[in-house]
Amino acid sequence: MVSVAIMGHGVVGSGVAEILLTHKQKLFASIGEEIYIKKVLDLREFPDSPIADRFTKDFEEIINDLEIRIVVEVMGGLHPAYEFVKRCLKAGKSVVTSNKELVAAYGAELLEIARVENVNFLFEASVGGGIPIIRPMNQCLVANIVDEVAGILNGTTNFILTKMIEDGMQFRDALRLAQELGFAERNPSADIEGHDACRKICILASMAFGKHVYPDMVHTEGITGITLEDVKYAEKFGCVIKLIGRVKKLKNGMIDIITAPMLVPFKSQLANIDNEFNGIMVRGDCTGDVVFYGKGAGKLPTASAVVADIVDCCTHLKQRRFLYWADGKGDNIINVNESEFAMYVRAKGKDVAVKAEALFGSIQSINTPGKRTAFTTGKMPYGEFIKKINKLSADGVEILSTIRIGDL
Template identity: 40%
Template sequence: MTSAPFSILSFLLLMPATITSRTIHIGLAGLGNVGAGVYKNLDANRDLIVQRTGADIRVKRVIVRDISRARDVEVPPDMVSSRWQDLIDDAEIEVIVELIGGTTTAYDLVCAALRAKKTVVTGNKALLAERGQELFALAEKCGVPIYFEAAVAGGIPIIQVLQEGLVGNRILSIHGIINGTCNYILTRMSQAGLSYADALREAQEKGYAEADPTLDVSGWDAAHKAIILASLSYGFWIPQECVHVEGVDKIDIADFKFAKRLGYTIKLLSVIRADEKGLVEVRTQPTLVPLSHVLASVSGSFNAVLVNGDIVGESLFYGRGAGQDPTSSSVISDLCEAAATLVYGARHSGFVPHGLYGKSKPVDDTVSHYYLRLTVADEPGVLARVATELGRRSIGISSMIQPEDLEDTSGQTSLVLMLHDAKLGDVKGALDAIRALDCVRGEPSWMRVETLQGS
């Protein structure tokens, strides 16, 4: 591969035609919710990842605390052990994914990985918020990167946005809803009138809260994420003692009622901002947010991060903030960057032709709901004639309005129809026929209707 007759970049750009991907062996520490998601989704989208990165990312070894426990995914038993040093000792493993959580064993594992010159991918916000300064210093010393997209806001690529997408901006402020557990609890208190205790119980039953929910409901999980976002934005490590943290466990349902009367709802909001002197405040606490603001409508386990950059202005990033699949999407993104960097020295940027899972659909075959407004003669039988032309092409009418207040006295009126799913080609055919009806005046007005179902 290194003897290919073109530069690394040119190779990358030619990848799809000439692909002979190099295998990158990874060691996975932790096979809980997110770990199982990484294992499962790396495999499910392997073909795509190979095309897009030029690397075949293979889990070689998995370590878990309790080997005997049942798992969400089937992993060959000879790949699994309970000794994290096994990942370090395996010389073939180039990347270690730390998903065991906590700040003790995880810290030892990450330090050992860096010293062994293995790239680290982690989703551990507590570890980075508490010991990030030491760990990044060690990474510097060892010349090995740490990737941590999954540490903040689940599937939302907010770390990359701050590091790269908005790299030219001074960050003026960040407002984030970055703990899905608390947002689920507050949403249920607000919308269903549940007490805190009942909302927490429901969150636990649905898997949105842990058996011991302390780290989440105390506000500290969100605060750890805020520390990471603030440190990235302002270029110095925010000391934990400078962060104001309050949990959601003391909020009374009465506060939601009063807040609503005042035009607000209550969110666990993390706020990062600098004043005009450059003094940076970092806080995570229950906060009254105006009902009219987009952050007020971020519901359930969703997360949102509102970033204000001095050049770009306000930007909002919204998505699932927790859960097996969304968080594993971020871990896999980091793995792809780690793998491409190991194989090619850089990540591909450009257009990667692969055509793996799609080809173009003829326009006339596309299916949609439609809106149709006609100006018609104000006489009996018009609807029947229009409906007949639609029915001939199997296009159903889902609703109809013929508004009296818009009728005029010129013997014509409006007829507005909402049409069921129809092929564009059929709609065009029906329109030609309808246009030709003598009861139809002028040009029909018609538009697609986006139901946004299933998207």
Template identity: 50%
Template sequence: MAKIAVMGHGVVGSGVVEVINTNRSHIAKRAGEEIEVKRVLDLREFPGLPYTDLFTKDFQDICNDEEISVVCETMGGLHPAYEFTKSLLESGKSVITSNKELVAQKGAELLKIAKEYNVNYLFEASVGGGIPIIRPLHRCLAGNDIEEIVGILNGTTNFILTKMIDDEMPFEEALALAQKLGYAEKDPTADIEGGDACRKICILAALAYGTHVYPENVHTTGITKLTLADVDYARSWGGVIKLIGRAKPVENGDVSMMVCPMFVPNESVLSSVHDVFNGVLVKGNAVDKVAFIGRGAGKLPTASAVVGDVVAAVKEKGTSISQTWKPADRNVVTDYKQGSNKFYVRVVADDPTTAKQLIESCFTEVCYLTRENQPENELAFTTGMMVECEARKAAEQIAKQGIKVLAKIRILDLI
């Protein structure tokens, strides 16, 4: 019998215990032996649970227990999760985590330690909740040169945007509803400003391209400035707005990366990813495009991914099947301002006819959009492919002539 521990009895940690207890016989068949939770670490009290006697507030009760071979870290945050994980790996225990912040910041170091001590550091649940993406990218697509990864990686923002698109609900109301339903935290900054999605695309990029990517090096824009007018113009254009994390390799081992709202065409599989679901599109030079879609968060979906990694670690005792990437000795993320995109732009102008002449002289391949109840002084248009810095200069040029730029959103060109 394999004995494990769970650190953190929050939403995910309690879900891990529930999944193991509920699916005990099925899990045993897949692991080759029974798996039992021996310890649960949490500073809080949980009276009335059938496994109350398993709780401890002392980390050493887990680290020093030789019977425990696998530990699930579902605490979140960098500290003390980092110190605990490092100690466990050095003690010869495999660690399974759902902690995207820790993997994004310390993944290269912890994976190296896992290799040195012949144990595993697995983190399927750190990206996409219950969606299997880490292992397929690491193993099933190992024969491919991964040409691009594009994903809807945050369920909270996707829920908000779905409400804006389907119910014409303003951003503030959609956020309040997400908080009421428990999809958004009291402080939703990490979600709505794109930080959560950024950590996840960094993990996927590091895995696909072999070098650690730090979130602070990735240009990140959230959804707080999106309006129903932008949603309407996206519909008129033939698509929807989604918060997209994107990564693609460029020359010299560098990676072009970004997290931002994008117009996504209706032809793309990502346009139909609704509510709290996540979707990841991976393009390989052999497989072409494959999509992974499912619940990107939640108690049982995330716990499902954690337990899947537990089974893998139990089956691979004494070996290290952990994916790996190199520490970054420099910033491998290219300057986003040198990249190219097509853009959607919305402006207001006192004289729309004159404004059009100026717009067409500053931007490339201008195509105007319309919407119902469009104000007479409002113009919206899409552009051809433009270098980011040139598009910014164009926006500044028209602004100097009294044309107020209300929105500028990139357009996804991968269907």
């Protein structure tokens, strides 16, 4: 019997308890031992829970219980999650978390403590919810040198963009629908401004390239500025607009990482990932492109990923899983202005296409009545693009929007 504690009994935490109880037999068959929920930490009361007698409001009861070998952190937020996880690892307990904010902010430090204490710190559920991605990337792709990771990492924004693309809804209406359906929170800023997707690409980049990438090192744009006009022009250029987290290894060993909306060509595997689904593409030197697709959030999908990590901890109580990256100072990350993209521009004015062609060279353009034009450029460093777009603006062209084009 392996005793575990679950810190937090919210959506994911209650899902973890549910799976451990309802899938007891299957789990026992897999690992040959019972996983026993010894304590659940929550400040609220859950008198109707089948394990109501095991709830505690006091973290000390968990940290001081020597029988508890594995602690599950599903409280969310940075504090006190960080302090609790750190103390658990230092006390020789393995920790499993679904908390992407925690991993993105303190991953390197917590992995180092886990290494020193010879315990596991696992976080499969922190990226892609129920989609297996951390473990396959870490283990199955061990024989690959990863060149690029790109994904639709946030279900809320993908739902909103899908409604704009498929049903012609305005951004505000699509957001309201997402809130009504429970896909978006009342304060949706972490989602729609790209911070959630940024945390996830930071975790994947840290793992793929071995140095911690902190969210504030990453240029991040959300989808609040995307309009129906952009969606329609994108379609004419053979693309859909998706919020993409992407990291790419450059020839000089530096990495190029960004979170931003991008035009994704119809033929890309990421173009067909719709609604609240997530999809992650890993480009390896041996495998080529591998894509993982599924529900990126939700109670049971996320909880099942947490339980898979618990099982991995149970079967590796005496052996650490190799999952590690060093701290990073951001000196391996290129400046956003050096990052190369083909660009989409929507503008208004006289002779836009002619003026744009003079500045950008060969472009593809679509004119619509009312002196409105959309055009796409070739690849160039973002800083160069901004200089040219400023010239275009000085030349009397009103720039309505600019979006990167992903070569995904």
